[in-house]
Amino acid sequence: MKLPIEMRVDEPPPILGRWRNVNIVVLAWLAFLIILFYAFTRYFS
Amino acid sequence: MTTLDWIVMIATIVAIPSFGLWRGRRSKTVKDYLLAGKTMPWYAMGLSIMATQASAITFIATTGQSYVDGMRFVQFYFGLPIAMVILSATAVPIFHRAGVYTAYEYLERRFDAKTRALAAIVFLVQRSMAVGIAIYAPAIVMTVIFGWSDQVTTIIIGVVCIVYTTKGGIPAVMWTDVLQMSIIFFGLILGLITVVSLMPHGVSFSDAVYLAGAAGKLNAVDLKFDPNNRYNLWSGLIGGSFLALGYFGCDQSQVQRYLTGKSVAQSRLSLLFNAMAKVPMQFFILFVGAMVFVFYVFIPPPMMFEKNAMQAVSTQPAWSQVQSRFDNAWGKRRQAAEAVSAARKSTDAAGIQDSLGRYRAAQTEVDAARRSGIQLYESSQHATFNDTNYIFMTFVTKYFPAGVVGLVIAVIFMATMSSSSGELNSLAAVSVMDLYRRHFRPEASDRHYLLVSKVFTAGWGIWAVIFAQYARNRGSLVEAVNQIGSYFYPVLLGVFTLAFFFPRVRGSAAFWAMLIAEAAIVACALFTHIAYLWYNVLGAVIVVVFGVLLAAVRG
Numbered sequence: 001m002k003l004p005i006e007m008r009v010d011e012p013p014p015i016l017g018r019w020r021n022v023n024i025v026v027l028a029w030l031a032f033l034i035i036l037f038y039a040f041t042r043y044f045s
Numbered sequence: 046m047t048t049l050d051w052i053v054m055i056a057t058i059v060a061i062p063s064f065g066l067w068r069g070r071r072s073k074t075v076k077d078y079l080l081a082g083k084t085m086p087w088y089a090m091g092l093s094i095m096a097t098q099a100s101a102i103t104f105i106a107t108t109g110q111s112y113v114d115g116m117r118f119v120q121f122y123f124g125l126p127i128a129m130v131i132l133s134a135t136a137v138p139i140f141h142r143a144g145v146y147t148a149y150e151y152l153e154r155r156f157d158a159k160t161r162a163l164a165a166i167v168f169l170v171q172r173s174m175a176v177g178i179a180i181y182a183p184a185i186v187m188t189v190i191f192g193w194s195d196q197v198t199t200i201i202i203g204v205v206c207i208v209y210t211t212k213g214g215i216p217a218v219m220w221t222d223v224l225q226m227s228i229i230f231f232g233l234i235l236g237l238i239t240v241v242s243l244m245p246h247g248v249s250f251s252d253a254v255y256l257a258g259a260a261g262k263l264n265a266v267d268l269k270f271d272p273n274n275r276y277n278l279w280s281g282l283i284g285g286s287f288l289a290l291g292y293f294g295c296d297q298s299q300v301q302r303y304l305t306g307k308s309v310a311q312s313r314l315s316l317l318f319n320a321m322a323k324v325p326m327q328f329f330i331l332f333v334g335a336m337v338f339v340f341y342v343f344i345p346p347p348m349m350f351e352k353n354a355m356q357a358v359s360t361q362p363a364w365s366q367v368q369s370r371f372d373n374a375w376g377k378r379r380q381a382a383e384a385v386s387a388a389r390k391s392t393d394a395a396g397i398q399d400s401l402g403r404y405r406a407a408q409t410e411v412d413a414a415r416r417s418g419i420q421l422y423e424s425s426q427h428a429t430f431n432d433t434n435y436i437f438m439t440f441v442t443k444y445f446p447a448g449v450v451g452l453v454i455a456v457i458f459m460a461t462m463s464s465s466s467g468e469l470n471s472l473a474a475v476s477v478m479d480l481y482r483r484h485f486r487p488e489a490s491d492r493h494y495l496l497v498s499k500v501f502t503a504g505w506g507i508w509a510v511i512f513a514q515y516a517r518n519r520g521s522l523v524e525a526v527n528q529i530g531s532y533f534y535p536v537l538l539g540v541f542t543l544a545f546f547f548p549r550v551r552g553s554a555a556f557w558a559m560l561i562a563e564a565a566i567v568a569c570a571l572f573t574h575i576a577y578l579w580y581n582v583l584g585a586v587i588v589v590v591f592g593v594l595l596a597a598v599r600g
Contacts, residue, residue, distance in 0.1 A: 011308060011309055011310040012310070013310060013313070013314065014310070014314070019133075019134065019313070022317060023130045023133075023134070023317075026126055026129070026130055026317055026320045026321055027126065027127070027130060029126070029320075029321050030123065030126040030127070030320075030324065033324050033325065033328075034123060034266065034278070037119065037265040037266045037328065038265070038266040038268070040263065040265055040266075041263060041264055041265045041266045041267075043258075044254060044255065044257070044258025044259075044263040045258055045261070045263070045264065
C-alpha cells in the first residue's frame, strides 16, 4: 500500500518539532484519560 | 424567567451572530461563502469543529442521559482522538492540496462522476435528517419554559436559522462558533458550580460524588467486551474510531471547516486540538448530569420530566398508586442518602455499609416506580416515552438563579443556530458543487453560484424544519443523531479509504461496493441486535473488501 503523493509532503508543526511527536502526545493523553476514568469508576462504584 | 434572564438571553443571541456577520461581511464570492476564502486560523477551526458537535443536543440530552444511564456514554468519544490523529495525517493534506470545495469532489478525481454523486447523495440524506433533529432540540426548552407547542417553536427557530445562515455564509458561522464555544465553556463551569452549590446543607461535594457513584451513575469505563452493549471501552475505541473517521473525514459539514484553513498545518492543528479537548469536555458535561441526579436525591423530582406526558397520564385511575409508590421510594432514598452522608462524616464504616445498602435498594425501587409510570403512559397513550431530553432544562429553569437561566438558554439557542447553520451551509455546498454545477449548470458565473448557494441554504433549512417533526418521540436526541450517522458514515468512510490507500480500485468497483455495504447495514439494523456503533466498522470493511474484490475480478 503506497501513500498518495499529497500525504508525503508536509509542513512542520509549530511545537514539538515533528508531527509524529504531536501525535504521540495526543494518544498518550487519551491513554491517560482512559486510565483516569477507569480508576474513577472503580473508586466510586 | 426574570427580566434579567430575558436581557441576558436576548443580548447574547443578538450579539454573537452580529459579531459573526461582521467578521464575515466580505463574503462576495462562492469561495468566501463556502470556504471563508481559506483564511481561518487553527484555533477558530478547532473551536468551530467543537461547536458544531456541541449543539443544543449536547447540553440537553447528554446531561439527561447521565441522569438516567450514568456516565458510560463518555466511552463513545474514546475513538475520536485516534480518528483525529489519522485524519490530520491523511485527509487534511489530501483535501487541502486537491483544492476542492467538497470532500466528494475529490472522489471524482480519484474515481468517477457516479461515485462522487452517490457519496454526495448519501451525505445529503444523512445530514438533512441530522439537521432536522438538531433544530428540534431547543424546541424542548421552549416547551418546558413557556408551554408552547414544540412544533411552533421548531418553525420559529428554523426560520431564524435560515435567515442567519443565508446571509452570513461559512465565515459568519465559524466566527460565531468561536464566541459560542467560549461561552459554552464558561456556562459549563458555572453550571457545575451552581449544581453543587444548590445541594442541601450538610451535603458536601465529596458526598455528592460518593452518592452518584453508589447509585451507579459514575460508570465511566466498562472493560467488558460485549457487541450487544452500546457503550463499553471496546465499542468506544473501535466503533467510535470508525464513526469519528467517517464523521470528520467524510462528512462535508466537518471537512468544510478544515478546508477553510490558511495552511495544511493550521488545519491539522485544529483537529488535534479537538482530539485533546473533546473527551474531557464530554466527561465534564456528563458529570454535571450526575450531579443533577444527586440534587434530585434530596429535592423531589417529577416522576416524569415531560410535563405534557405527566398531565396526560395523571388522569389514569392507576396513576395515584404509581405516584404514591414513587414518592415512598424517593423518601426512603433520601433518608438513606442522608444517613450515608452522616456516616461518612463520623467515619462509621459499619454505618456507611448499612446506609449504602438501603440507599441502593431504594434507588432500585425508585427506578422500578418510574418504569411503572412510563409503562402506564405508554399503554394508555399508545406512544413511546423518553424524557431524557427534558431533565436538564427542567432543573435549570426551576433552580438556577436569575441571569444564569438566561445565559444557559442563550447558549442552547446559539449552539443550535450555529451548528445548524454550518450544516445548512455544507448541505448547500454539496448540492451546488457536487450536483448542480457538476450535472446541470457547469459554466455559470461565480455570482450565479453564490445566489444558488443561498437558495439551496434556504431550501435545506425549510426541509430541516419539516423533518424536525420526525424527531418528536424519537428517544434521546443524541442517540438518534448518532444512530442515523452510523447507517451512512461507514459507506463514506469505506469509499474514502479506497480512494486514499487502494490505488488499483477504480470507479465502478467503489460504486458497487458502496451499494452492497449500505444494503448490509440496513439488513443488520432490521434483522440483528448488533449495537449500532459496530455498523461503522462493518460497513467500512465491507466497502473496502468488496471494492478490492470487484477491482480484482474486473482486472
